[in-house]
Every structure is written in structure tokens, then in C-alpha cells.
Amino acid sequence: MNRTKASSVIALSAVAVLGLSACGGGTTGNNNGDTGATGGAATAGGDLLYLTKRPAEHLDPQRMYIGRDIFTTGRTVYRSLFQFPAGEKDATKAQTPIPDIATEVPTSSDGKTWTVTLKEGVKWQDGKDVVCEDFKYGVSRAFAYDVLDGGPFQYPTQYLDIPKDKDGSPAYKGPYSKKGQALFDKAVTCKGNEITYKFNKPWGDFPLAVAGLRVFDPYREDQDKGAKNNFVIFSNGPYKLDGTWTKGKGGKFVRNDQYDPKTDEGTRQANPDTITFEEGVDESIITDRIVAGAGNDANAITDRVVRPPSYSKVEPLKDQTTLVDSPYVFYLVPNMSRVKDVNVRKALATATDNEGWVGALGGDKAAVAATSIINPSLPGFQENPIFSKIPAAGDPAAAKKILTDAGVKMPYPIKLTYQGGDPTLDKAMGVIKEGWDKAGFKTSLDPLTETYYDIVNKPNNDSDVFQGGWGSDYPSAATVIPLLFDSRQLSASQVGNNYGQYKNKAVDQAIDKAALITDPIKAGEAYSAIDKTISEDYGYIPNYIQRFYFIRGKNVTGYEQTEATSMFADLGTVGVK
Amino acid sequence: MSIQPPAEDLSTDVVATAAEEVGATKIEGRTPWQLVRMRLRRDKTTMFILVVVLFGLIMGITAPILSRLGVLDPFSGNRELIDVTGGGLPLGRFGGVSWAHPLGVVPGTGQDVLSRLVLGVTYSLGIAVSATLLAIGLGTFVGVVAGYSRGWLDFWLSRLIDLTLTFPQTLMLIALSPIVVRLLTDRFGVPEGDIANGMYVVGVLGLFGWPIFARVIRSQVLSIREREFIEAARSLGANNRRIYAKELLPNLWAPILIYSTLLMPQFISAEAALSYLGVGIKPPTPTLGNVLRDSIQYAESDFIFFFFPALFIAILVLSLNLLGDGLRDALDPKADR
Numbered sequence: 001m002n003r004t005k006a007s008s009v010i011a012l013s014a015v016a017v018l019g020l021s022a023c024g025g026g027t028t029g030n031n032n033g034d035t036g037a038t039g040g041a042a043t044a045g046g047d048l049l050y051l052t053k054r055p056a057e058h059l060d061p062q063r064m065y066i067g068r069d070i071f072t073t074g075r076t077v078y079r080s081l082f083q084f085p086a087g088e089k090d091a092t093k094a095q096t097p098i099p100d101i102a103t104e105v106p107t108s109s110d111g112k113t114w115t116v117t118l119k120e121g122v123k124w125q126d127g128k129d130v131v132c133e134d135f136k137y138g139v140s141r142a143f144a145y146d147v148l149d150g151g152p153f154q155y156p157t158q159y160l161d162i163p164k165d166k167d168g169s170p171a172y173k174g175p176y177s178k179k180g181q182a183l184f185d186k187a188v189t190c191k192g193n194e195i196t197y198k199f200n201k202p203w204g205d206f207p208l209a210v211a212g213l214r215v216f217d218p219y220r221e222d223q224d225k226g227a228k229n230n231f232v233i234f235s236n237g238p239y240k241l242d243g244t245w246t247k248g249k250g251g252k253f254v255r256n257d258q259y260d261p262k263t264d265e266g267t268r269q270a271n272p273d274t275i276t277f278e279e280g281v282d283e284s285i286i287t288d289r290i291v292a293g294a295g296n297d298a299n300a301i302t303d304r305v306v307r308p309p310s311y312s313k314v315e316p317l318k319d320q321t322t323l324v325d326s327p328y329v330f331y332l333v334p335n336m337s338r339v340k341d342v343n344v345r346k347a348l349a350t351a352t353d354n355e356g357w358v359g360a361l362g363g364d365k366a367a368v369a370a371t372s373i374i375n376p377s378l379p380g381f382q383e384n385p386i387f388s389k390i391p392a393a394g395d396p397a398a399a400k401k402i403l404t405d406a407g408v409k410m411p412y413p414i415k416l417t418y419q420g421g422d423p424t425l426d427k428a429m430g431v432i433k434e435g436w437d438k439a440g441f442k443t444s445l446d447p448l449t450e451t452y453y454d455i456v457n458k459p460n461n462d463s464d465v466f467q468g469g470w471g472s473d474y475p476s477a478a479t480v481i482p483l484l485f486d487s488r489q490l491s492a493s494q495v496g497n498n499y500g501q502y503k504n505k506a507v508d509q510a511i512d513k514a515a516l517i518t519d520p521i522k523a524g525e526a527y528s529a530i531d532k533t534i535s536e537d538y539g540y541i542p543n544y545i546q547r548f549y550f551i552r553g554k555n556v557t558g559y560e561q562t563e564a565t566s567m568f569a570d571l572g573t574v575g576v577k
Numbered sequence: 578m579s580i581q582p583p584a585e586d587l588s589t590d591v592v593a594t595a596a597e598e599v600g601a602t603k604i605e606g607r608t609p610w611q612l613v614r615m616r617l618r619r620d621k622t623t624m625f626i627l628v629v630v631l632f633g634l635i636m637g638i639t640a641p642i643l644s645r646l647g648v649l650d651p652f653s654g655n656r657e658l659i660d661v662t663g664g665g666l667p668l669g670r671f672g673g674v675s676w677a678h679p680l681g682v683v684p685g686t687g688q689d690v691l692s693r694l695v696l697g698v699t700y701s702l703g704i705a706v707s708a709t710l711l712a713i714g715l716g717t718f719v720g721v722v723a724g725y726s727r728g729w730l731d732f733w734l735s736r737l738i739d740l741t742l743t744f745p746q747t748l749m750l751i752a753l754s755p756i757v758v759r760l761l762t763d764r765f766g767v768p769e770g771d772i773a774n775g776m777y778v779v780g781v782l783g784l785f786g787w788p789i790f791a792r793v794i795r796s797q798v799l800s801i802r803e804r805e806f807i808e809a810a811r812s813l814g815a816n817n818r819r820i821y822a823k824e825l826l827p828n829l830w831a832p833i834l835i836y837s838t839l840l841m842p843q844f845i846s847a848e849a850a851l852s853y854l855g856v857g858i859k860p861p862t863p864t865l866g867n868v869l870r871d872s873i874q875y876a877e878s879d880f881i882f883f884f885f886p887a888l889f890i891a892i893l894v895l896s897l898n899l900l901g902d903g904l905r906d907a908l909d910p911k912a913d914r
Contacts, residue, residue: 284874308664308685309878315663356654360685363661415769421855423871427685430861431654444770447859451755 042558042575048272049300049553051286055248055279059231061217062141063151067327067471067566068303070214075268075571076253076275077235079218081116081135082211083267084564086572091377094564095475097211098266101130101218101236111202111518112161118193123258124220125235132190134218137175140184142215144174147226152213152473160187161200176226204518205476212474235259238270250277271558271575272299283307287314290551299576300553301569305546308362308424314551322559324567326548327377327471329370332416332432332541333500338464339414343406345538348414348465351399351439352541353431355392360428367544373470373484374477374531375545377563380524381477386535387542399439411442417455417463420447429467457494459501466499469546471566476520477527482511485534502539616907623903629896637702640695651696651863655687664878672881680885684875690882693863694889700864701893704779704857705844709837711783712790717833719787720794721821725802735795738788746785747850750778754856771858778857782844790836794829801828831908838901842894849890865890 056069061078064070074083082097082105097105103117122130139160142153162170162183172180172187189196197206210216223234231251233241238259245251253275261270276296281289287310289297306314306321314321332352334345354369361367369392372384403410414436418429426447433443446463448455455461473479487503489496507530514526534540548567552559555577560570607615617623643649658673659665665685667673672681672690680690723734758777761767767776801807802825810824845865851857852866853873860867869886876883 307874308666309874311664312666312878356656356686359654359656359659359661359665362664362685363659365662365664420859423860423874424685426860427683427871430652431686433861434652434654445859445861446769447855448755449855 040557042271046576048275050277051302061214071565076239077237087560094562097207115196125240132195137221138219140175159199161198208474250279252276268572298553298555326546328546330469347399347402349541351396351435353394353435356431365549370542380521382528394435396438410440414464416465417446418467419452626899637699640699649692651692658687697863697865705841707779708782708844709840712786716787716790720791724795724798741788835905842897
């Protein structure tokens with residue numbers, strides 16, 4: 001089914017903020033932290049510094065699948081048909097696409113045919129106009145599995161109306177081999193400055209996907225060098241890359257003189273003169289540097305959370321910190337092919353100590369206990385009736401009773417596999433083990449480092465429970481439940497994102513039905529109903545929603561973290577004093 | 578001797594022991610071991626260190642029993658002792674030090690630091706002792722065979738020693754860990770988890786720890802084998818095995834003992850360093866390295882939590898090192914220092 005890279009969807013670790021898929025956010029505005037505190041109105045000028053630990057894997061728009069990169073580039077160098085509005089405090093509006101290069105966000109009567117009109121006067125950094133053919137060429141690259149990887153290619157390849165080969169892959173093989181080009185030319189057509197996409201099934205979320213991902217972005221054919229262009233930025237936005245980008249070090253954005261702000265409303269204020277990205281800096285060092293605020297560090301923002309040991313240092317700088325719920329939910333999945341007894345899974349869920357877990361991660365500034373795999377901020381979210389009944393601290397006594405009643409031999413051995421390497425997460429897993437062992441399990445922890453994705457992706461591995469983390473690709477539960485629990489992605493050689501190998505025909509059918517619902521709220525309710533079915537099987541155990549506790553330099557102004565940018569700092573509004 | 582005891586101590590001590598054992602004027606032969614014991618007893622520092630090491634050993638042996646009995650509780654969390662709004666730091670001053678938790682509690686979970694450290698001594702000493710036995714065993718074997726056999730065997734064994742010394746063992750340890758541990762569990766049926774991970778560390782530390790020692794033994798054997806009693810044994814028709822076991826080995830106890838006590842602290846620090854790099858026994862099992870690894874990030878915000886694990890490792894390593902030095906002085910007073 002989808003070809004998302006396992007590494008882009010599993011939690012890298014409890015504190016690796018960006019390990020996940022793309023965007024997400026909310027319509028209900030449940031963030032109880034201080035989202036406000038913008039540091040004053042932003043003005044043009046100055047040098048912004050963006051400190052981060054994790055290097056960008058791709059800067060090629062089609063190949064990007066990491067929320068941070070999608071939004072930092074979307075606000076600076078890459079323009080799309082639609083964008084989420086910058087600095088919009090209302091969560092619903094922040095999640096509603098507004099036109100960017102398009103003249104308006106169109107509607108589609110049947111959800112299958114979408115025609116978008118392009119604005120005049122939008123230029124590439126070399127002065128040429130951004131034309132319909134660039135958009136067409138851009139999305140065609142998603143079909144070139146043999147050349148490019150990493151991006152959310154499943155959306156264009158699944159939806160665009162192109163016949164499938166026998167093996168289920170699209171008959172069009174991308175712009176490099178040009179095999180099946182005629183088929184693609186029928187699905188995406190250009191007429192003057194009008195581009196038309198034809199889908200094989202209704203896709204009401206199309207504008208959300210365009211705004212929330214970069215895979216539908218334009219790309220210049222004459223600039224395309226395939227995989228070699230991974231870190232090449234050919235800009236049509238207010239900035240362009242100065243020199244080259246070095247993976248692990250970063251790069252510098254300077255103003256793009258071909259950019260005309262008149263064609264751009266509501267998404268990019270483009271305040272700083274330059275934006276420097278510095279990669280590979282440890283969290284504790286990022287915090288220390290921003291707290292000290294020496295030189296350019298006073299102009300710094302970051303996507304890395306403040307680590308618990310640094311909380312006391314950050315405490316006095318209240319007007320430089322923000323605390324918001326992230327779109328990322330972390331959960332455990334029982335391996336359905338090994339833990340076959342639903343009572344055992346129920347006992348695991350009942351004995352899971354999410355409160356202790358949150359405590360070990362650093363308390364309420366680091367995470368908040370979750371009761372569903374769907375983030376409550378997604379449209380149409382309904383409370384999960386199964387997991388919200390279990391106390392956050394777990395109930396080992398009740399779990400023991402479930403095991404005893406089920407006649408299971410105790411202690412029941414459980415191998416819990418997770419991605420190790422972070423002492424804080426190790427400690428948190430110790431808490432889970434403690435609760436489970438009290439309930440009559442014998443838990444062995446199995447922290448894996450480099451081999452994690454290889455192991456979890458093999459259907460015949462011998463782990464009983466895995467850890468995962470997920471954030472929606474765009475604000476809809478349609479990018480959560482189907483991607484994680486549709487059994488049709490399972491094959492003999494790999495499990496896709498369905499690590500627990502959850503198989504339920506009723507769920508698969510309900511997923512197909514929900515996909516046809518165009519109203520976002522009604523669709524969300526349908527997915528919550530599916531979530532309930534999965535929960536009755538204890539197909540997963542929700543743990544916590546990660547929180548973003550961010551610090552910024554004292555000179556930073558216009559600072560916003562909204563749903564529009566998955567709660568990362570919005571480069572569309574930020575400025576420097 | 579390295580550290581001369583004060584004069585008056587010397588007089589009382591020596592006179593007392595001398596009077597008992599030898600008598601004031603009588604000239605009497607003493608066995609080498611008697612001499613060693615006498616020298617050791619005179620060396621106050623080493624005696625003190627010996628007490629510390631013995632205390633550590635007893636601690637390491639009794640800790641699993643105590644934690645089974647519930648006296649030590651290294652795993653249970655105490656959520657009421659940590660501040661969930663302040664990054665999980667312990668409530669109260671000095672990292673949550675109290676009568677119930679004399680060395681404070683672990684941030685985030687509220688586990689008892691003292692219990693974790695004491696059980697950590699068990700694991701770390703266990704690893705260090707096993708790895709030392711392995712390294713010493715291998716080193717002695719290779720050293721004796723190489724030193725005594727001369728010729729091509731000596732040549733190739735010496736090259737083997739050189740080769741092993743050139744291996745970048747820390748890198749290998751990290752890189753091979755997942756593969757070898759998996760091999761141990763899947764192929765050889767070693768129980769997964771602590772046992773397999775522990776075996777891996779012991780194995781690699783031992784397999785890369787022996788060459789220097791083998792060289793020392795070889796050079797000792799080279800000088801011993803020319804001595805008359807070896808020649809006598811050989812001319813009486815003793816076979817090689819007898820010469821190795823009965824003639825050579827008894828004369829090698831001094832270096833073996835010294836090197837054992839010097840290798841052990843090396844392995845304890847190696848275990849700590851490897852835990853920091855994520856190799857070896859995994860948390861929540863508390864080896865000293867694991868406890869230290871967690872505590873390093875709190876070096877600024879919860880200094881006490883960082884201080885005690887570091888102190889434990891420092892004391893253990895230092896005392897074993899000093900014990901080794903003391904033993905060397907006692908066993909081999911001619912060795913230049």
C-alpha cells in the first residue's frame with residue numbers, strides 16, 4: 001500500500017521530536033500551554049539562526065516527509081498551490097488551506113477532478129515564470145520509485161487516475177524512464193495557467209495534502225538531476241540557498257530578488273534578511289546557547305525540546321519559552337501474531353503506567369498521557385471509550401485479575417522492543433516493565449539501535465510488543481488509522497507501518513467506507529469509530545502525546561507556533577530585533 | 578616499598594611480628610609467601626585498601642540477596658518523591674537525600690540511588706572479574722606456550738599478540754554488538770537480555786585484554802626457562818605438560834596476581850564507558866555504567882545524582898589500582914617504580 005519509510009514513522013525516541021511523518025495539528029485548540037508570547041511585532045531585517053540536532057534528510061520538495069522540513073522550506077523557499085495561513089491563532093483556520101500560487105482554493109463537485117488556476121508573476125530564482133508544466137513535472141517525480149525515495153509518494157500514486165500494473169504499482173514509472181508517460185499526461189493536464197488533477201476516487205482532502213506536504217510542489221525539469229538534487233534548492237519563495245547545503249552542518253538562506261511579495265498573501269512575511277540553519281547541535285547545547293544568548297544565539301529558534309535536566313535553567317526565561325501539545329502520539333503495539341489472546345493484550349493495556357512514563361520522560365512539560373492513537377486535536381475526534389476508562393497510572397491488580405481469569409500461565413513472558421539509545425526513554429521503559437511485572441508479566445526490555453527498523457519490519461520477528469509514534473500527515477485521521485492498521489499493507493516480507501500485524505476485515509472495510517466521506521468532521525467521527533473497534537481488540541496501547549517545550553533567543557520577534565506548522569516555529573511570521 | 582610507614586609504627590609492628598614469628602636473634606628461613614605477608618602487613622595503605630576492596634566484594638555478593646529480600650529496592654519507582662512539573666527532578670534538597678534514600682532518588686522515576694549503585698557494583702564487578710579471568714587465562718596460556726616453546730610457535734603467537742593489540746576494540750565492540758548478541762541468543766541459545774549482553778561484554782573485554790599480559794608472561798618464562806631447576810626437570814625426563822604446570826606456573830603467580838588486580842579496574846571503567854555508548858547490559862538493570870549514563874545529563878541540574886555514581890566508580894577503580902600497586906610492591910620488591 002503505502003511506501004512510507006519505516007524510519008519516518010516510528011518514534012526515533014521519546015525526545016527525538018522529528019522522527020515522524022509530516023504535519024498535523026488541530027481544530028479544537030486543546031493546547032493548554034502558553035502559545036501566545038510572540039516577543040513583540042516582527043520587523044524586517046536581521047539574521048535568524050535555526051538550531052537543530054537532526055539533519056534534514058531531504059530538501060528535494062517531493063522527497064520531504066518530515067514536518068519540520070516541510071514547514072521551514074514551505075515558508076521560505078518552496079511555494080505550493082495552497083498553504084496553511086501563517087500566525088493564525090484559531091486552530092480551525094490554521095488548518096484551512098489558503099491560496100499560495102493558486103488564485104483560490106477550488107472545490108470539486110465529485111472530489112475526483114480538481115482544477116486549479118495559477119497566479120501570474122510568480123517566478124523561479126532565475127527569473128522564469130512558475131508555470132503549470134512545473135507543477136505537472138513536480139508531481140510526476142513521485143512515480144519515480146527507482147530514482148527517488150523518502151517522500152509521501154503514496155498520495156499521488158494512489159489517487160491519480162493512472163492504471164495499475166499487475167503488481168499493484170502504477171503503470172507510469174516517472175519522468176526519468178517516461179514509461180507510461182501518456183497515462184500520466186491524461187491524469188494531470190495543463191491548459192494555459194490551469195492545472196487539472198484527475199483522481200480515481202473522491203479525495204476531499206486534496207487541498208490539505210497539498211498544503212501539508214511538499215509532494216505536489218512545482219519542480220523545474222531543466223534543473224532536475226534526480227537523486228543528486230537531494231540537497232539542491234531551486235527556489236520560488238522569498239529566500240534562496242546561499243552556496244550549498246551540507247548535510248549535518250546546514251546552510252544559509254538569503255533573500256531571493258526574483259520574489260514578488262505582491263503575489264503572496266498571508267503565508268510569508270519573510271522578515272529576517274538571512275536564515276542560517278545549523279544542524280547537529282545537541283539539545284542541551286542548544287538550550288545552553290540560547291540561554292546564554294551570546295552573539296547570534298540571541299536570534300536563535302529551534303525545533304528541539306528543552307530536555308528535562310535543563311528545565312531549571314530555562315525556568316527564569318518564561319517569556320522566551322513556549323509549551324504546546326505536539327501532533328505526535330506515542331503508543332505500544334502488541335505483536336498480534338505472538339500475543340494472540342485478547343485478554344493478555346487487555347491485561348497489558350490495563351497495567352500500562354502512562355503516568356509513570358510521563359514522569360520518567362520529564363513530567364508535564366515533556367508529555368501528557370494519551371487515551372487514543374488519534375490526536376484529540378484532529379477534526380471529528382471522539383473520546384476513546386476503551387482506553388479512557390483505564391486509569392493513567394494503570395491498574396496492575398485489575399490486570400492480574402484479567403490474566404488469572406483467562407487462565408494464562410504466569411509469569412507471562414513479554415519482550416518489549418523499542419528504539420534505544422536515550423537514557424530517558426530507557427528509564428521510561430523501566431516504568432512500563434515495573435507495572436507489567438506487577439500484573440504477572442515477565443518483561444524483558446529489548447532496546448535496539450541501528451537495527452530497530454529492520455527488526456520491526458520483519459513479519460516473523462520474536463518481539464511481543466513494539467513502540468511507535470505517529471503524527472498525521474495532514475490534519476485528518478485519514479492519515480493515521482488506515483496507515484497504521486490496514487491489514488492490506490502486510491506482506492510475507494514486510495509489515496509496512498502495521499508493526500503489530502493487526503488484521504481485521506471489518507476494520508479494512510470500515511477504512512474503505514470512511515475514505516469516501518468528504519466532510520472532515522464526519523470522516524473524523526468515522527475514524528474514531530474504527531479506533532474503537534481496534535481498541536476493543538487491544539490492537540495498540542496509547543501512551544502519551546509529546547509536548548513541545550521550546551526556547552528561543554531574546555531578540556526573536558513575531559514568534560508563533562500554530563497548527564499550521566505542526567506546532568513548530570512558523571518561519572512565516574518570525575523576525576529578529 | 579612505595580609508602581614507608583612512620584618509624585614508630587614500623588618498630589612496634591615489626592618487632593611484634595618479628596618476635597612472634599622469628600624471634601629476636603634466631604636466624605630462620607622464611608618462605609616467599611611469609612615475606613609477602615609481612616611486607617603487606619607493614620604497608621598500611623595497602624591494608625586499608627584491601628579492607629575497602631573486601632567491603633566492595635561483600636557488597637557485590639550480598640546485593641542480589643538483599644534486593645531479593647527487599648532490603649534494597651533498585652527498581653520500584655517512588656512517584657511522590659519527584660517533581661513532575663520540574664522535569665522530574667527529585668523533591669527536597671540534595672537530590673532527594675533522606676533516611677529512606679541516603680543517596681537520593683533517580684530523577685523521573687524516584688528509584689533509590691543507593692540500591693541501584695549497590696546492585697550496580699554486583700553487575701560491574703561480575704563483568705570485570707569474569708573478563709579478567711578470561712584475559713588472564715588466555716594471556717597465561719599464550720604467554721607460557723610462546724615463552725617456553727621458542728621457534729616458529731613463539732614467532733606466530735607473538736605476531737598474534739601484535740595483531741590483537743592493533744585491533745580498534747572499542748569500535749569493534751560498538752559495531753559488532755547487535756550482531757554478536759543476536760548470534761549468541763539465536764545460535765547458541767544464550768538467554769536473551771542481560772545474560773547475552775553481559776556475555777558479549779565479558780567476551781570482548783577478555784578477548785582483547787590478554788595480549789599485553791601474555792607478553793609479560795612470555796618474558797618471565799623466557800628468563801625462567803633458562804634456570805637450573807627447569808633444566809633439572811628436563812634432564813630427569815619431565816614432559817612439557819609437567820614443566821608448564823609444576824615448574825613454570827608456580828613461579829608466575831606474582832605477575833598473574835598483580836595483573837589481575839590491575840586489569841580489573843580497567844575493565845570496570847571500560848564497562849562504564851561502554852554503557853555510556855549503549856553497549857552491554859541494558860537499563861533498567863543497574864550496572865555502574867548504566868547509572869552513570871543516566872546521571873551524566875543531570876550533572877548540572879541534579880549534581881548529587883551525578884556525584885554518587887561517579888564516586889562509586891572512582892572509589893572502586895582507585896582502590897583496585899592501589900591494591901595492585903601494593904601487591905606488586907609486596908610480591909616483587911625489586912621492581913622499579
